[in-house]
Amino acid sequence: MENHKINSVQEIVPGLSIIHSNHLEDLRKVAAGWIKAHPLKVLETEQFIVQSNGMAQWLKLALADDDGCGISAGLEVHLPGRYVWTAYRSVLGNDSIPVDSPYDRDRLVWRFFRLLPLLSEEEAFLPLNRFLEHDEDQRKQYQLACHLADLYDQYQVYRADWLEDWSKGKDRLKTGRGEPVELPLEHKWQAQLWRRLKNDIPTQFQEIGRADLHQRFLRQIAQMDHRPDTLPPRVMVFGISSLPQQVLETLHAVSRLCQVLLFVHNPCRHFWADIIEDRDLLRIEHARHRSKDSMPDPLDPELLHQHANPLLAAWGKQGRDYIGLLYGYDEPDTYQQQFAQIDLFDDFIAPGTNGSLLQQVQQAILDLVPLPGEKEDKQQVTEDDLSISFQLAHSRQREVEILQDQLLHCFETIEGLNPRDVIVMTPDIEAYAPHIEAVFGNLAFHDSRFIPFTIADKPGRESVPLLKALEKLLHLPDSRMAVSDLMDLLEVPAFRNRFGVKEADLPKLHQWIKGAGISWGLNPDQRTGFGLPPGLEQNTWEFGLKRMLLGYAVGKAQEWNGIEPYDEVGGLEAALIGPLAAVIEQMESLWKILSRPGSPEQWCLRIRSLAKNCFLPEESRDRLIFNRLDEVLDNWLDACSQAELDRELTLAVVRDFFLGMIIQSSISQRFLAGMVNFGTLMPMRAIPFKVVCLLGMNDKEFPRSHPPLDFDLMAQKGLYRPGDRSRREDDRYLFLEALLSAREKFYISYVGRDVRDNSPRMPSVMVGQLRDYISAGWSLENCGDDDNEKNTLIDQLTCIHPLQPFGSAYFLKTQPRLFTYAHEWRSSLEVKESGIIEDSLEKTLFDEILNLGSLIRFVKNPVKYFFNQRLSIYFDQIRVVSQDQEPFVLDALAPFGLGNQLLEAGLSADPAQMQNAVLKEAERLTRTGELPMAGFGLLAAQQLSEPVMLMLKHHQALLSKWPLKCDPMEISIPLDPERSLVTALDDWLDRLYQTDSPDALPRFGRWEFYPKSILDKKGNVLRIYCLIPLWIRHVSGCAQGINLASFLVAPDGIASLDPLEPAKAMEILMTLIEQFWTGLTRPLAVTARTGIAYVDALMTKDAQTAKSKALKTYEGDGFQSKGELGYDPYLQRAFPDFDALWQARDNSFERLCQTLYKPLVNAVRKEA
Structure with a gap:
């Protein structure tokens, strides 16, 4: 120029x-x-x-x-x-002037920390002493020292004249106009504390504070x-x-x-x-x-x-x-x-042009132009002018998703715009960083929608795993040291390297840890710190390691000294036990060392020893952290020495200070890296960019609230001076700078709708002021002056987005300003609102043979089988049993897991020894850590054993009729090629028993066990769906020509299935197999529990009553029962309500119920 x-x-x-x-x-x-x-x-x-x-x-x-x-x-x-x-x-x-002043904030912290306990006897410092009451771990003392250091540091810069007066014994203040006023009585301690501080500093350094030196x-x-x-x-x-x-x-x-x-x-x-x-x-x-x-x-x-x-x-x-x-x-x-x-x-507006709305607003500020007094004096804005825009979302995640679409549109429509020309700022980047990574980092580099980006000011612990591990280790004395805690540490490469563990070893280690029954606690001594009585070793790391080592030594053997061997550890993989034991040994050593207070010199040695013994950094980023760690410790030791701090410090104080320093020093400062820049709104971050975007402009979140300390005299009324810093005033000026730094577009986003009820939520007061200012000074071109039109311009600049990124409004093109580049969501519109999948897939052969397991899984849940086998979709919420908690009570599946182990132990014993075998197995389960400790374990063993003993009693009764145990029989049934894609059903039938009497009993008997009640008060079968696995095997055996009676043994009795004629059994089986192949082409509109309830009700009730029974079974009663639908995500996806299930496929529900489940119900009810 x-x-x-x-x-x-x-x-x-x-x-x-x-x-x-x-x-x-x-x-x-x-x-x-x-x-x-x-x-x-x-x-x-x-x-x-x-x-x-x-x-x-x-x-x-x-x-x-x-x-x-x-x-x-x-x-x-x-x-x-x-x-x-x-x-x-x-x-x-x-x-004469040192590099670092004893009056620097970092030095003052530790001098105040040493001085505060010495002031406890002086009445002048009563306000401070009240705050320090009940300070067991010195954290209050440290926090107060930090606040005081901050305050006097600010006084040295902004109120040096106050400190000069206080040093001379004049307990007074001066206003912004230079008028002296008496220091309020409740704050006189501040002047006394300043004098006490100066007198505590060595004489040769007393006059080198900034107030004096200036x-x-x-x-x-x-x-x-x-x-x-x-x-x-x-x-x-x-x-x-x-x-x-x-x-x-x-x-x-x-x-x-x-x-x-x-x-x-x-x-x-x-x-x-x-x-x-x-x-x-x-x-x-x-x-x-x-x-x-x-x-x-x-x-x-x-x-x-x-x-x-x-x-x-x-x-x-x-x-x-x-x-x-x-x-x-x-x-x-x-x-x-x-x-x-x-x-x-x-000028912002080029000569001879009207400029955009953004430029007109900027020009008005430059020229100090007030708002027009009359409507006709308003400036005109064209409808396509979106140089200032307001985007309303329902959540932070949606804000970032919307921003991505809007930026892609900007790159298409703003000539010459590059990623480096865009800055995105937010009041709290830590809150938005995960959403930014999830949205912008989710696209591959070769994707046309990929936008290169960088996040500045991201907290170090979020981007550097070593820092998170260091923080976790420094919390070890307060940690339960649960399984997840140790596995989190082993996920950190530098930690694994120190102990010689590879990433590929982690699944095996996790398997062993789970199998050995480890939950939390290094050893019984550590557990006592959490209020537990001494000697409770079960489910600790010490307990699990003993089991692993004994299992490696003796394999699957009897217990030794109360230790049950864990026999999965063996072979070449057994070498992993060494590193795991070394980790636990190191954790126990750290727990003891870190639990003791120490001097600053001792803490420096401890932290350096921790870093050396627990980490082996190989990445340059980790090595930089180690260098910074040494630097922080050296500076801290120097500050403590200068402050003459020789008292012992607790871990809580050292940890708060050290982590604060090391994490702050590692904050990512990548800025202007040639990409879209994400960062925190901070002073002079508003460098000129073509596009300036602000996220999170929400009410009460911006301007950011940073209330002053109660004893900050600078914040007292009447004591303000020009140049004083205020977080809220800083934020207001930041917003002004951001507005003025935008050259093409100023983009404002906030959570303007409640995610639960869609009610309006207010933006930042500054956003509201900007909207009001635009409304008062501008109007849409060719727009009338009617009062109903007064918000037309703001409406034009504002876009309210749908709750979800796949909202139909994005694809229907009825609102031009709603669009998305996420074309993957378009397919969601192709699914009917009911959720019913109408199209069928072609029949496909997955396996060369069909076995009983596949057929059982299909009949139990046809919809789930379709999603799993044909679409490879698994909606099941994976049942994660937290290993971080030792068992206290039995869960709902315990009878099927632990109870089955007791049952197998009883079945394997002689009849006279069954009860003793069950009790011994319960004791073994306690030694493995699978049952709760102490009295809880005895109660749990009793709860598991009682139904097992009842089932063993019924087992003995059946054995009296079928005493001879048989070898498994092969099932190999040729199938009609017109009705099946495979030629045979092949499997084995086990648990067979044979009679030795020539009476009218069937020759073979077979029974399975179900650990919960299945009968009603009259002895009728209540839970018919529990018999599906038994039924499929029963039909297959009869179709094979076996004269077979089958039984389901439960604690409250026995349900029986009579033998079937081979021809009838074969017809039932072929019908099931025919539906099996159909069920692989589409989800069948039928479910086991609902279908059985419907068929069972039809046997004694009218059709409407049966339908009502099916409705209640499917959807629940709205109170105690959620129904079959409430527990099954597959049904929720395919048939979201009973009407969808009933009406699907031309009301095929009734026909499928009769086809799949009526023979079972007839067999249970003994109907012909």
Whole structure:
């Protein structure tokens, strides 16, 4: 740009130059051009002061560009506080001023920590002592020390005059107008604590706090005629939105000897300091920028809205204070001849154009334009202008999904837009990072919808597994050390490497851990810390390891010293026991060491030992963490030594401090990496981008709430000063910066609808202000002035999205602004709302033979069998029995699992020894950890044994009729090729017994066991569906020609199935097999429990009553029973209600019930 040419100057002239612009890119050009035109001497370095790493990166990239200096080298970038301390040392002498001040926040924490217990006897500090009551683990003491260190650190920067008075014994404050006021009685302890703190610091360092050094620095530099070599010749302050008075005084003083250039982002070309509250505190005697011609002087606050821009007035307080403070040091006459222009205010709207809505809003702020007084004065916006848009979602996940679609649309419609031109900011990136990874990271690189992205400010523990493992280990004394805790550690590569465990070994280890009965607790001693009585070893790691080692030594053998061997450990894989034992041994050692308090020196040794013994880093990222770990410990030890802290610290204090430091230092700072940038809204993160997106602009979440401490005197009424930091004011100015930094599109997203009831939810108050401002100042082109049309523009800019990404509105194209690039969801519209799958698949042969197991699974649940076998879909909620909890009570499936083990033990014993065998098996189960401990185990064993003993009694009764046990018989039944895709049903029939008497009994008997009640009070079979496996095998045996009676043995009795004629059995079997092949082409509209209930009711009731019975069985009664549908996700997908089941396939339900289940019901009810 021509007006940015810089007049060449041959030397580095000291002085303070302040350059204002509403475009950061223009300021950047001036800075790069100035450096290029006025290079420093060889080996001298350029000094930059910025407010964020993102701004530093943006500057470096510009300097390295061909349009800049062509290279970015010889630069030092400082944050304001660090530069000021460096300046103090340069002027006052590096020898007399240490690198780190004892008044630094990190040093003050540990000095306060040591001092606080010493104040307990002094009445003046009673408010502090009350807070420290009941502080068993020193955490209250540490937290209070941190708060006090933060507070006095802020006082040193923003209220140095208070501290100076307190040091002199004057317990008073000064207002923003310089008026002294008495320090309130309830806060007098703050002045006393400051004096106590200073007296505690060694004499030679008492006067080197920033409050003291600042005045010494100002006096010393005022007497200097030449720049010391340690003070850099030039410093550039770039793009900072706020600086304390103390820093500005330092820069102004340095400018006597050095060249200081401040590049200020100013949103308005006019003087605007008097449009915001507390304007009288600035005491601006002269300002470089003129007031707007139409602005009255003085300005009546009541008429403010008629002359000022509402957005600038509402959000600009922080920038107003900063620019107002700068006016006190600005002398443009001394430097403006060195520049072609010092006020680089360029219009947002190009000459001869109307500009977009975004540009018009930005221009109104630049020109300090108030809202129009009349409707006809509103500016016009075209219908296709979406340069500012509001996207309403139902959740954070939906916000990110919508953003992805909107960005893809932007890349298609905005010419020249690249991923690096987009920034997405949110108040809390930690809350959004998982959703961003899930949505943007879910697409393959070769997918046309893939958008490269990077997440800055992501907490280290979320992206670095080693940090999560380190945190878990430091919580070991408070941890139950459950199975999941150890498996989480073994998922971390650096932890596995230390113990020689490979990732491929984890499934086997997990299998052994589960089989050995381990739940939680390293050993009985650790468990006592959780209130358990001593000696409870069962289900601990020590218990499981003993079982594994004994099992490896003796295999499947008898118990030894009360230890039941776990015999699965063997072969070459047994070598894994060594690393597992080493891990547990290390955990036990750490548990003992970390449980004891220690001095800072001891804690440094312990943490370094922990890191060395538990981790072997191989990745560069992990090695960097280890380097940072050493650095943090060294700095901490130095701080504790300087604070003379020699008392013992608890793990809670050390852990809070150490993890906070190590995690903060590992936060990802990847920014401007050539991708879409995701990050946290922070000062000067609002670098110019073509597209600026804000997520999470929700009410009560932005501006972020950060209430001051109750004893923060700076926050007291009447004590505010220009330049004071406020999180809420910071956020307001951040929002203004974000709005002004967008060049093509400003995108705002928030959760505007409740995910449960779709009720409206309010956005951030700032979003509401922006919407109101647009409504009041703009209208749609060619839109009438009717009051009913007043929200038309806002409606045009606002898009309310469906609850789900597969909402039909995205695909019906009735609303052009609703669209999605997720074409995978389109298929969801092709499924009828009922959920019924109408189409059939072709019959396909999966196996060469058909066995009884497949047929049983089909008859028990035809719908599930179709989804599993034909579609390879498994909806079952995998039953995860948490290994982190030892068993206390038996679950619903225990009779089928543990109970079956007791039953098998009884069946294997001689009749006289059955009861004893069951009891011994129960004792064995207790030793394996499968039954609860102590009295709970005895009760559980009794609950399992009672039904088993009843079933064994019924078993004995059946044996009296069929005493001879037979070998399994082969079932090989030829099948009709017209009705089956295979030629034979092949399987084996076991559990057969034979009679030895020539009476009328069938020759063979066969029975199975069911551990729950199956009969009603009258002795009739109540749970007919439990007989399905027995029935299928019974029919197959009879079809084979076996004279077979079958029985289902339950604790409350026996259900029997009489022999069938082979021809009849063969017809039943062929009908089932025919339906089996049909059931592989589509889900059959029938279920076992409902179908059997329907058929059973039809035998004694009318059709309507039977249908009502089926309805209740399927859907439940709405109270105690959820019905068959409530427990089966396959039915929920295929037939979501009884009407869908009843009406499917031309009401095939009745026919299928008769076909599949009526023969079984007839057989049970003894009907012909």
